[in-house]
Amino acid sequence: MRFELVIILVLVACGIGYVIGNLLRKRLSDSLVANAEGLAAKMIEDAKRQTEVMAMEAAVQAKDAVYQAKEEFERETMEKRRDLQAMEKRLQQKEENLDKKASLFDQRDAEFLKRESGLASREQGISSREQAIGQKEEKVDALIVEQRERLEHISGMTSAEAKKVLMDTMEDEAKLDAAKRIKAMEEEARETADKKSKEILALAMQRYAGEYVAERSVSVVALPSDEMKGRIIGREGRNIRALEAATGIDLIIDDTPEAVILSGFNPVRREVAKLSLQKLIADGRIHPGRIEEVVAKSQEEIEQAMKEAGDQAAFDLGVHGIHPEILKLIGRLKYRTSYSQNVYQHSLEVAFLCGIMAAELGLNVKQAKRAGLLHDLGKAVDHEIEGSHAVIGADIAKKYGESPKIIHAIMAHHEDEKPSTVLAVLVQAADALSGARPGARREMMETYVKRLDDLERIATSFDGVQTSFAIQAGREIRVMVSSELVSDDRAVFLAKDIAKKIETEMTYPGQIKVNVIRETRATEYAR
Structure with missing residues (x-):
């Protein structure tokens, strides 16, 4: 019984607690609803006020935009109006210019019409003159034919024969005039270019004693x-x-x-x-x-x-900066000979000559000496490497960093490459000068004698030559000609022909001077 009573009391307490909880929740919800309604009303009022303020600001901005647009429109309108006014002025000026040009053209047309009328009258006069000239030319042609027939009858020659005689005479006179002019030009050139070159070469030879x-x-x-x-x-x-x-x-x-x-x-x-x-x-x-x-x-x-x-x-x-391997090859030339000439001494001689001539010509002296010293570099190894010593030397110089001018001078000193610089020509001249001077090189006796015989044989093969003598170790040929068969003007051509034939048929170092001598002797005996 007691247990059941306790249960009943517990149930009654639970019901009372449930009722009280419901009452409390209802009161709390009512208060929350009231607060929410007040907050919503306040927010609505604030939104209305903000809307009114934004509407007023928008109205003010719209008015400003309309005002600015109106001012911009007015400004553009004024600018366009000014442009239109300027265009109108230019059009008026152009119209005035066109009116002036039109008036000028009208004047020129009138003048042209006047000139055409004058030209027409002149053309008539010219045509009449041409007819008169044509008639005169016919008469002149007839007179020329008549005179030519008379001249052929008197001279006993046809016009073709007379023309041939005249051409032969003129050809001989032209040859004589050409010979005289060539002789005068050669003398003038000799007095200028040859004199200077000989001075430079002579100075170089005097200043260096090999x-x-x-x-x-x-x-x-x-x-x-x-x-x-x-x-x-x-x-x-x-x-x-x-x-x-x-x-x-x-x-x-x-x-x-x-x-x-x-x-x-x-x-x-x-x-x-x-x-x-x-x-x-x-x-x-x-x-x-x-x-x-x-x-x-x-x-x-x-x-x-x-x-x-x-x-x-x-x-x-005084040449510095040469690669040690190149210097070693230069020293190797001390034991190398060419035509019995020591190549080491020859290289030094060419270097000195190049330096002397470069100084006279105002060129780079050290560069000229460098090119002269290295020009026969290939001879140090030409018995080990196939090819021309000039090409071999140029390849070695290029390998060890020599300048392109030096390489070209080495390559071109025996015409393996066409000389294109003053330095290359200078090395050629110094090399020929060193090798061709008397006593510089030895030749076989048979070769030397044969060269002299060939020189005299070529000189005496021309008509009018009496005797010839090869002198100066074969570097000069003196040709004695007959004064009756060869004139002074013809002697100039004869010297050129002999020199050209020597160049074609012979091989020789340096150059050979051809000296043609013509003498006229008058002899009489007193008895």
């Missing part, structure tokens, strides 16, 4: 006695074979007293063999092991000597 060559194609080593030949040969020839194998040079041991001949195409190897053999002879110990040791040491000495020779050449000329 040595005369005495080189040989083989080297000779002197021996203290003929007994040394056997020691050089060695047992069963082992010493001479070892020396030839180490140096690449042939040793010629013959009946020549107290001498051994070294033969080889490479001058550096020949110099190494000569130095090595001299050391072995002085030392007295000659055997294969000692030979190889001495040859190796001699090669080092020659390499050092070549380097020092290249440095000395650059120092003597």
Whole structure:
């Protein structure tokens, strides 16, 4: 019973609590609704006020925009009105100008009509004159034909024959006049260009004194006695074979007293063999092991000597900045000869001559000396590389960074490339001057004599030549002509013809002077 009573009390308490909670929620909701309604009313009033303010601002802005648009329209209207007024003025001016031009054209038309009437009358007069002239020309032609027939009858020649005689006479006179003019022009040119060039070349030759060559194609080593030949040969020839194998040079041991001949195409190897053999002879110990040791040491000495020779050449000329490998090749030229002329000395001589002539012409002296020193650079290796020494030298100079002007001067000094600079022509002249001066080079006796014979033979092959003499080591040919067969004017043409034939048929260094001499002698005896 008690349990049930407790349950009933609990249920009654729950119902009372539910009723009280509902009452409290209702009151709370009523208060919230009232507050929300007040807030909404306030917001509505605020929105109305803001709407009114925005409407007023919009109205003010609209009025401002209308006012500004009105002012802009008025301004544009005024500008257009001014433009239209200016255009009207220009149109009025153009109309006035057109009226003036029209009046001028009317005046010109009137003048033109007057001129046409005058020209018509002139044309009539000219046509009548032309008719009269045509009649006169017919009469003149008839008179010319008549006179020509009379002249042919009197002279006994036709007009073609007379024309041929006249042409021959005029041709001879023209040739004589041409010869006289050529002679006068040559004399004038000789007095100007040749004089200056000869002065420069003579000055260069005077200021540089080169040595005369005495080189040989083989080297000779002197021996203290003929007994040394056997020691050089060695047992069963082992010493001479070892020396030839180490140096690449042939040793010629013959009946020549107290001498051994070294033969080889490479001058550096020949110099190494000569130095090595001299050391072995002085030392007295000659055997294969000692030979190889001495040859190796001699090669080092020659390499050092070549380097020092290249440095000395650059120092003597005042040319700096040359690559060490090029200097070494220049020193190598010390053991190279061309027509028995030492190429090292020849290069120095060409460099000095180039410098002297460049100074006279106002050119770069150091650049000219540099080109002259390097012009025969290819001869240091031309026995190892195929091709012209000028092309080889230009390739080496290009490889080691020489300037294009120097490379071109090296390439063009033997016409492997056409000279296009003053420096290239200068190197050509200095090279020819160094190689062609008396005593600079040796030639075979047979070649030298044959060249002189060919010169005299070519000169005497022309009509009117009595005798000819080759002088100045073949660098000048004097031609004596008959004064009866060759005139003074004809002598000019004869000298040119002889020179042209020499250029065509002969090969020679430098140049050959053709000197034609004509003498008129009057002889009488007093009895």
